[in-house]
Amino acid sequence: MHKVHNFSAGPAILPQQAIDAGVEALKNFADTGLSILEVSHRSKEFVAVMEEARATVKKLWNLSDDYEVLYLQGGASTQFLTVAYNLLNTRASYVDTGTWSSKALKEAKRLGQVEVIASSKDRNYCYIPKGFEIPEDSDYLHITSNNTIFGSQYHAFPDTNVSMVCDMSSDIFSRDIDATKFDLIYAGAQKNLGPAGATLVVIKKEILGKVSREIPSMLDYNVHLSKDSMFNTPPAFPVYVVLQTLKWIDQQGIESIEKRNLEKAELLYKEIDNNELFKGTVDKEDRSFMNATFLLNDESLTDDFMNACKEANISGIKGHRSVGGFRASMYNALDLDSVKALVNVMQTFK
């Protein structure tokens, strides 16, 4: 079987060693003689997985015990609501940089005053707003670090005293950041972290307990914190594969992963800029290093280009309908060779 170059936007390519470890755990988990699918989440073997998965996030980001790590269900879409339930008292400020930011603020609006303090909607989200004012009395500022659909990314985060909340679903652990700039970070696992079905939440504990509303148990961060992510049965297998992915990230080192991600992105964007058949959709300074969105100048060539990609075993590059054209998602586990294969098709196509 030829290698598939997997540019899927999510669920997306994972390190082979994480998948291989998943296979082994399906067959015989931690030498229990049972599959990880049929072992109690209260068993010492699974509790150890959960603890290591929480600890590894803190290690990777060098976080003090002021922060705690949760593994929940429901994806970022559930966090859109949960964040507001737990943190929105008077008013919250949101930056709207695409589909997911818009959805996040839509859910928060049900619970209080939400102000869109900056937006790139005017140009179909092809840039990241900068230099906006952040009202000092905001309960929090919500941003989306990388916009999977539109292909833009913050390359510098706002400087503010307001508590920052960030949806990092599509670029978490792709680069060296100071996570302590944020009071809450959340991410659906299914891009850089692992399989669909697990959601990572990292919280600075002191921000909780400041709203007066009653919070349903499953949406209450304090409930989940008090039970070490085991208030109800966690998504055991997805969390297990997340742990294997985190271990791979730790072995590689985030700096080395960032370096490789830069190399991949530069190679592809160089071709997009130099190849007269194509054009990028995002302002150069705000281009995502994870999701590169680009168009054919002559749309009638779309099917031919898709076929050429298919012949080269390139998968998952059809663009989202909101942007059209193509999207190459280059998450951590994607090899430089896969980007070279795509660039090669683009050159040959010319």
Added chain:
Amino acid sequence: MHKVHNFSAGPAILPQQAIDAGVEALKNFADTGLSILEVSHRSKEFVAVMEEARATVKKLWNLSDDYEVLYLQGGASTQFLTVAYNLLNTRASYVDTGTWSSKALKEAKRLGQVEVIASSKDRNYCYIPKGFEIPEDSDYLHITSNNTIFGSQYHAFPDTNVSMVCDMSSDIFSRDIDATKFDLIYAGAQKNLGPAGATLVVIKKEILGKVSREIPSMLDYNVHLSKDSMFNTPPAFPVYVVLQTLKWIDQQGIESIEKRNLEKAELLYKEIDNNELFKGTVDKEDRSFMNATFLLNDESLTDDFMNACKEANISGIKGHRSVGGFRASMYNALDLDSVKALVNVMQTFK
């Protein structure tokens, strides 16, 4: 390696063929050359999985198109809230038969008037209340068909014109029932259905749209129905293994599964009743065929009995702290041989 007799209460024993299919899909999903963990949920291959997983539930229960099937995240614990969000207008009636019923009504209380119309709390939930009055003006009646922790089970469902909602997490597809008695059935997958991380919801569509409150998107059944369970990224791998488990159920036939479950339960309860060292905790007529709870008359023998079980490769029979003693969970995939092994240890122990 000796076979482990897996009596875990959940996550619990699954059919080997479902686990084997999971292994294959981790390696190469539907001949895509990719792992199911790294394939888009919008791919035709995964959409086919989701469609078949929904259709198979309707087939097994012979449901008309008045009903629809959803696969969600968050477990039954999230459904406790979601049910009330979508259905509770004026008042709802709940029967309290244990820990999970209590949690269900606690979450519903946040959203409206909840009346506990019957309860077995007076005798530590060791029976199923019967002959209770169901107020005709209830928006719905909520019951828990099987009580995993206390080991009791409805062997006949209430007859009522009130819309019935049932948490079937721990006995779904274990016996031949008329599912059309219910307007909504939900179940966390991690007992009879598959791995932790997927939640099944079956809804009679006409009951929706009758509440006036605004419903957050992720808690709105109509939102999920309108997107065929793909409003956000579904827990792809757990759903895949659920499908494999449903196929196994379909191959066996529910009647044959029920027959075997009866045989297993009768064998174990007979030993509990005949062996002077042990006693059951639940009134005989309400005993669960899934989770058998029992005590040693002389508690000081507990460690010895646990060791004897361990030596016989019997796993997961420690009772829940709410009941103490032992709990043998005998879900669909557990072989009669495993029950025989347990009965053998009980006899030898005597």
